[in-house]
Amino acid sequence: MSQYDIIIIGAGALGSATAYHAARQGLRVLLLEQFEFDHGRGSSHGASRIIRYAYNREIYVQMAALAFAGWRNFEQESGQKLMHPTGGLDFGPRGEPHFEAMLTALTAQQIPFELMSADEGMKRFPQFRFDDDFAVLYQADASVLEASKCVLTHLNIAETYGAALVQNAAVTYLNATPSSVTVVANGVTYSADRLIVTAGAWANQVLAHLNLQLPLQPVRCQENYYDFGHPKAFEVGNFPVFIAHLLSEYGYMYMPYGLPSVNGSGVKLSLHGGPPYDPETADRTPDTQLIETMLAFAARYFSKPAIRHINSRLCLYTMTPDEDFIIDRHPEFSNVIIGACCSGHAFKFSHLIGDFLTKMATDQTLDFNLDAFKLSRFDTSEYR
Ligand SMILES: Cc1cc2nc3c(=O)[nH]c(=O)nc-3n(C[C@H](O)[C@H](O)[C@H](O)COP(=O)(O)OP(=O)(O)OC[C@H]3O[C@@H](n4cnc5c(N)ncnc54)[C@H](O)[C@@H]3O)c2cc1C
Structure with a gap:
C-alpha cells in the first residue's frame, strides 16, 4: 500500500496551497521542499503581492473572482489577516x-x-x-496579499489537517506508473498514488525523471x-x-x-x-x-x-512563451499533475490553483474550464 495518497514537490505558493486543500479533504499528504520553508530563492517569498481583477483576458477576471472569495474564506478559517484592500x-x-x-x-x-x-x-x-x-x-x-504569511499559513493549516511537511528535502529521484509514484528525497524513499509537481523554476529538473520538459x-x-x-x-x-x-x-x-x-x-x-x-x-x-x-x-x-x-x-x-500557466496532467501518467510556469502573476490565484490541483489529482469534477492552461497548446515534442 502507498504511504501517501498524494506527494507534492515544492512548497512555494502553489505547493503550500495544494497541501492545505489536499489535507483538508482528509487525504494523506506529503509535501517535500528542497530548501527551508518560505526561503527566498523561488518566487513566493516576500512582503506583498497584488491581487486584482484588472486583467486584459476574461478568464483571469473570472479566476480573480474565485480567488478573492477563496482568500476571504481562508482568512476566516485560519483566523489570519492575509489580504488588505x-x-x-x-x-x-x-x-x-x-x-x-x-x-x-x-x-x-x-x-x-x-x-x-x-x-x-x-x-x-x-x-x-x-x-x-x-x-x-x-x-x-484590488488588494495586497502578505506573500510569506500566505505561504506559511497554508503550511500551518495543512499540518493541522495532518499533512506531513518536510523541508530541506530535495527530490533527487522520481518514478511513476499509471497508479503509483516513487520519490526519493534525502535518501528516503516515499510512495504515493498521485504526484503533484509545483516545483516552480525547477519543474524541468523534476519532470526530466518522467521524460517531460516544459517550455519554461x-x-x-x-x-x-x-x-x-x-x-x-x-x-x-x-x-x-x-x-x-x-x-x-x-x-x-x-x-x-x-x-x-x-x-x-x-x-x-x-x-x-x-x-x-x-x-x-x-x-x-x-x-x-x-x-x-x-x-x-x-x-x-x-x-x-x-x-x-x-x-x-x-x-x-x-x-511560458504565452505567459499563461501550465495546469495539466502529465501526458503519459495521468496520476501526475503539474502546476507550474506561473509567469509572474499566479500568487493571487495560488489558493485557487491549489484547489484545482487537488481536485485534478483526485479525479473530482472541476467547475472551471482549464483548457487555456493545458500543455498541449505547446508543441511539447520540442521540449522532450
Ligand atoms: C518579485 C515578484 C513579484 C510578484 N508579484 C506578483 C503579484 O503582485 N501578484 C501575483 O499574483 N503574482 C506575483 N508574482 C508571481 C508569484 O509570486 C508566482 O507566480 C508564484 O509565487 C509562483 O509560485 P510557485 O509555487 O509556482 O513557485 P515557487 O515559489 O518558486 O515554489 C517552487 C518550490 O519548489 C521547490 N522545489 C523545486 N524543486 C524541488 C525539488 N527537486 N525538491 C523539492 N522541492 C523543490 C522550490 O525550492 C520552491 O520552493 C510575483 C513574483 C515575483 C518574483
Whole structure:
C-alpha cells in the first residue's frame, strides 16, 4: 500500500496551497521542499503581492473572482489577516491596446471600475503625477496579499489537517506508473498514488525523471523598496497598487508596477519581467541600475521623489512563451499533475490553483474550464 495518497514537490505558493486543500479533504499528504520553508530563492517569498481583477483576458477576471472569495474564506478559517484592500490603478496613454482590452474584459465580466482623466486621477491620488494624455482606471477591490504569511499559513493549516511537511528535502529521484509514484528525497524513499509537481523554476529538473520538459524560462526579477517620506500616505489602505502601461517607454515585457508599504516595508517598485536567469548558478546581488531606473520612474510619475532606497531583493518569474500557466496532467501518467510556469502573476490565484490541483489529482469534477492552461497548446515534442 502507498504511504501517501498524494506527494507534492515544492512548497512555494502553489505547493503550500495544494497541501492545505489536499489535507483538508482528509487525504494523506506529503509535501517535500528542497530548501527551508518560505526561503527566498523561488518566487513566493516576500512582503506583498497584488491581487486584482484588472486583467486584459476574461478568464483571469473570472479566476480573480474565485480567488478573492477563496482568500476571504481562508482568512476566516485560519483566523489570519492575509489580504488588505487598497484599490488598484492602471494608467497610461489613452488607447493603448492592453489597457483597452482590460476595460473590455472588466466590462464583460461586470466588474465595476472608474475611468478618470489625468487631472481627475491626480486629484483623487495626489501621490501621482500623470501626463495629460493618460487614462487612469481605478478598481476598488484590488488588494495586497502578505506573500510569506500566505505561504506559511497554508503550511500551518495543512499540518493541522495532518499533512506531513518536510523541508530541506530535495527530490533527487522520481518514478511513476499509471497508479503509483516513487520519490526519493534525502535518501528516503516515499510512495504515493498521485504526484503533484509545483516545483516552480525547477519543474524541468523534476519532470526530466518522467521524460517531460516544459517550455519554461526563469527570468530574474528584483523587488525594490523606497521611502517617500510620508509613511501614512503610502501605507496599504491609503495608497493603491498600480501598473503603469507605458509600452513606448518600457515595453510590454517590462511594465513598471508598484505596491504600498506593508508593515513598514516601504513602497515596492519594480518592472514586470527581467533577463533570463538560472536559479542554481546566478549571482543574487541586486542590480543597482534597476534601483536607479525605478527611482527615475518615481521622479517622473510620483508627485514627490523618493527620499531613500531602503533595500532590494531578487526573486524570479518562471515564464511560458504565452505567459499563461501550465495546469495539466502529465501526458503519459495521468496520476501526475503539474502546476507550474506561473509567469509572474499566479500568487493571487495560488489558493485557487491549489484547489484545482487537488481536485485534478483526485479525479473530482472541476467547475472551471482549464483548457487555456493545458500543455498541449505547446508543441511539447520540442521540449522532450
Ligand atoms: C518579485 C515578484 C513579484 C510578484 N508579484 C506578483 C503579484 O503582485 N501578484 C501575483 O499574483 N503574482 C506575483 N508574482 C508571481 C508569484 O509570486 C508566482 O507566480 C508564484 O509565487 C509562483 O509560485 P510557485 O509555487 O509556482 O513557485 P515557487 O515559489 O518558486 O515554489 C517552487 C518550490 O519548489 C521547490 N522545489 C523545486 N524543486 C524541488 C525539488 N527537486 N525538491 C523539492 N522541492 C523543490 C522550490 O525550492 C520552491 O520552493 C510575483 C513574483 C515575483 C518574483
